Amino acid sequence: MTIAQTGRRRGRRAAKSSENLREAILKAATREFSGKGYDGARVESIARAAGVNINLVYHYYGKKESLFIAVMEDAYVRIRTHHNDTNIRTHDPVTGMAELVRSTFRFFAGNLYIIGLLNSENLHQACHIQKSEKIATLYDPLLGLIASTLERGVELGIFRAGVDPVQLFLTIDAVCYFLLSYRYTLGFVLKQDLTGKDALARREMHVVDVVLSYLKYRPEN
Amino acid sequence: MTIAQTGRRRGRRAAKSSENLREAILKAATREFSGKGYDGARVESIARAAGVNINLVYHYYGKKESLFIAVMEDAYVRIRTHHNDTNIRTHDPVTGMAELVRSTFRFFAGNLYIIGLLNSENLHQACHIQKSEKIATLYDPLLGLIASTLERGVELGIFRAGVDPVQLFLTIDAVCYFLLSYRYTLGFVLKQDLTGKDALARREMHVVDVVLSYLKYRPEN
C-alpha cells in the first residue's frame, strides 16, 4: 500500500468517525429530549448515552439549545419527507387520500420520539425552532399535495366541495397524532392499552374512515 | 371596637386569607406549570406571582411535585365537569353530539392553560397523575354519555352503526385539541394565525362538521 493510499484511508476514517460521533450525539440527544423535554434533558446524560465525553458535545454543538435545534431540524425533515408524495399524486383521490392519512399515522406511530420532541418544543411556544430557517419552508409542498388531491376528488364528484385544505391538514394530523401524543394520559384515564399492535390497527382504520367519510359525505343543503 | 371583635375579625380574616393564599398559590402554579412545564417551572416564580413568601408554598404544598399534582387534579376536574351532561342528554342525538363537540372545543379554547398542563404531564409519561386516585375514575361517565348519545342516534337511523365510543371520544378530543395544543408550532410552519377569533370560529364549525359527517355517512357496503 502506498503512502498516498494510507493517507486517504486515514483521512476518510477520521472523517467517518467524526461524522459517526456527531450522529451518535444527535441520536442520543433526540432520545433524551424526546423523553424528558428540553428542560428535563441533561447534557451529561446525552453524552453518556452517546458514549462520548461531555465536552465533545459542546465541541460539536456549542450549547444545549443549539443541540436541541439540530435535533428538531432533523425531526422536521423526517416528518415532511416520510410521505411518498408522487405515490399519492398518482393514485385516484380516494386511495391517495387514504394513503396520505395512513402514512401519516404510521409515521407517527413508528416514530413516537418525534411526538415527544414536538410536545416539548410546543411547551416553549416554539421559541427554539423559530431560530431555524430550514423548518419555515417545509410545509408548503405538503399543503399543495393535499389541495391538489382534494381538487381532483371534487372534480370527479367524489369529494364534497368547499373544504379548506388547511383545515383538512389539521384534522388529519389531529386524528393521527392525538392518541399517540397523549397515550400516557389517555391510557391512564381510559384504563386501556391504546398503543398495542391491535389497538393501533383499529385506530388506523378509524381515522382513515373519519377523514374519508367527511370528504365523501354530502351535507343535505 | 372591642378586643373581642378585633379578635374575631382577625381570626376570620386570617382564615379567609389562608384559603385565599392557598388558592392564589394554586392559580399561580397553574399558570407557571402550564407555561413552562414541570421542569421549567420555578417554585420561586410561583411564590412571587402569588404574592407570597416561598416558604408558604412549601408550608401548604410540601414540595414541587405535590403542588403539581394538586394543579393537575384541579385541571382534570374542570375538564370533566365543563360539559352540561343533562343538557346533552335531553337534546336529539345530532344536536346533542354537536353540542358535545362544541362544548369540548370551547372549553379547551377558553382554557388554554389546561393544554399546557396536559402537555407537560404527558411529557413525563403521566407519571405524576398516576399518584392521584381522584383522576382515575373521572372519565367513565363521559364515555357513558357518548355511548348513549351514539346509541340514540343509531336507533333513530341517523347515525351509522358500529362506531366504537372510545374511538369517537378520541377523535372528538383530537380534532378539538390538536390545533390548540400545537398552536405555536403550527402557526409557525403554516404561517397563519390559527387562534384569532375568526380562525377559531372556522375551526369550530369544521370540527363539528367532521364528527357529524362521519357519524351520518353510510359506507356503501
Add this chain to the structure above:
Amino acid sequence: MTIAQTGRRRGRRAAKSSENLREAILKAATREFSGKGYDGARVESIARAAGVNINLVYHYYGKKESLFIAVMEDAYVRIRTHHNDTNIRTHDPVTGMAELVRSTFRFFAGNLYIIGLLNSENLHQACHIQKSEKIATLYDPLLGLIASTLERGVELGIFRAGVDPVQLFLTIDAVCYFLLSYRYTLGFVLKQDLTGKDALARREMHVVDVVLSYLKYRPEN
C-alpha cells in the same frame, strides 16, 4: 424582658447580621478583585474569605459582575470623599494645593487595594463601571475644587496663569498614583524597594514639590 423587646432585639440582630454579612462579602470581594483582577478573582474564594456559603454571595449580589460593580462603586466613593474639601478651600492656595496633593498621595498609599481595582477595571476598558450611574457624577466637584484653588493662586500672583485644571488634575493623580500602581514592576526593574516607609515619604515630598514648582514657575516669555 417583654415580648415586644425580644421581638425588637431579634429584628435588630437579624438585620445587623444581614448587614454584616453583606459587608463581609463586599470586603472579601474587594480584596480578591483587587489582588487578582476581575477574571482572576474567584467567587468561591470570596465566599470562603468572607466565611459564608457561596450561595449567599449570589443571594446578595446576584452575580460576579454585580458584585464587582458594587465593589467599584464603594471604591470610587472612597476615592472622592477622602479629601477634606473644606479644609483645602480655607487654606491659602499653596498650602491648599500641597494639602490636596498630599492627601491624594496618602489616600492611595494607604488604600493600595484601590489601585488594584482601578487597574483591573481599566483593563476591561472600564466596561463595568459604565453601568453605574453613581460613579458618573462623582468627579465634577473635585475638578471644581482644583479650579477654584488654582484661580485663587493666580489672583494672588502666586501661581502662573493659563493652567488647565483638568491637566493639573491628571498630573496630580499621575505623580501620586504611578509608583503605587506599578510598584511591583518598578521595584523589579529598578531593583529598589519603593514602597517602604522612607521611600514613600521621599516620594510624597517629591510629588508635592513637582506640582508646586510647576505652578509657581514663571516661563520667561
Add this chain to the structure above:
Amino acid sequence: MTIAQTGRRRGRRAAKSSENLREAILKAATREFSGKGYDGARVESIARAAGVNINLVYHYYGKKESLFIAVMEDAYVRIRTHHNDTNIRTHDPVTGMAELVRSTFRFFAGNLYIIGLLNSENLHQACHIQKSEKIATLYDPLLGLIASTLERGVELGIFRAGVDPVQLFLTIDAVCYFLLSYRYTLGFVLKQDLTGKDALARREMHVVDVVLSYLKYRPEN
C-alpha cells in the same frame, strides 16, 4: 523546475513560514494579552487571530504563561530601546530632557498595547516577568542617561540641584503614562475624550512643561 528546486523552495518556505508563524502568534498574543489581561486572554483566540491551529501555539510556546513571558520580554525591550539615547546625550540638557519626555510620551501613545501588558503584568504582582533575566538589567542605562542629563543641566546652572534621578524617572513616566493607562476610566469620569489627536498634543505639551518647570524652578531657600 526540477524536483530539487521544489524541495529547496519547500524547505525555505517552511523555514520562513515557521519564523513567520512564531511571530504571528506572538503578535496575536500581544494583542490578546494587552486587551484582556492574562486571565481574560484565551489561547484559542490567540491561535485564531494568528491564523494557526491551537496546537501550534503549544508546540512553539509550551504553555500560556511562557507565551505571556515571551510577549512581555518583547515589550520591555521595545520600551527600553525606543529612546534614541545618543540623540539625547548630544543635545543641550533642556532640549535633551524635553526630548526624553516627549519620546517617552510618544512611545506610549503610539504603542498603547504596551500599557495593557504592563497593567496586566502588574495586576499579578509582576510575578511573570520575575522569571525573566533579560528584563532585570534593562533599566540601568536609562537611569544613567537621566542622571547624566540632569547633571549637565545642574553644572550649567539651568536645573536645580538635588534632584534624585530615580524620582525624576518615576515622575516622567508617571505624567506620560497615567492618562494613557487610565484612559477608559478617566474618559468616563471626566466625560471628555482624552486620547484624540488634539487632546494628546495638549497633554504632551503639558507634561514637558511640568517636568522642565520642576527642573528649572528654584526653591526660595
Add this chain to the structure above:
DNA sequence: GATGAATGAGGTTTCATTCAT
C-alpha cells in the same frame, strides 16, 4: 403562620492542555 438565612446538589459551560495520528 411567616420570614430571611442557609445549604447541598447538580447543571451548563469554559478552557488549558494532552493524545493520537
Add this chain to the structure above:
DNA sequence: TATGAATGAAACCTCATTCAT
C-alpha cells in the same frame, strides 16, 4: 509539521429545600 479528538478541572450559577427565628 499539523490537526482533530479527547479530557479533567473548575468556574459560574440555579434551584429545591430546610433551618431558625
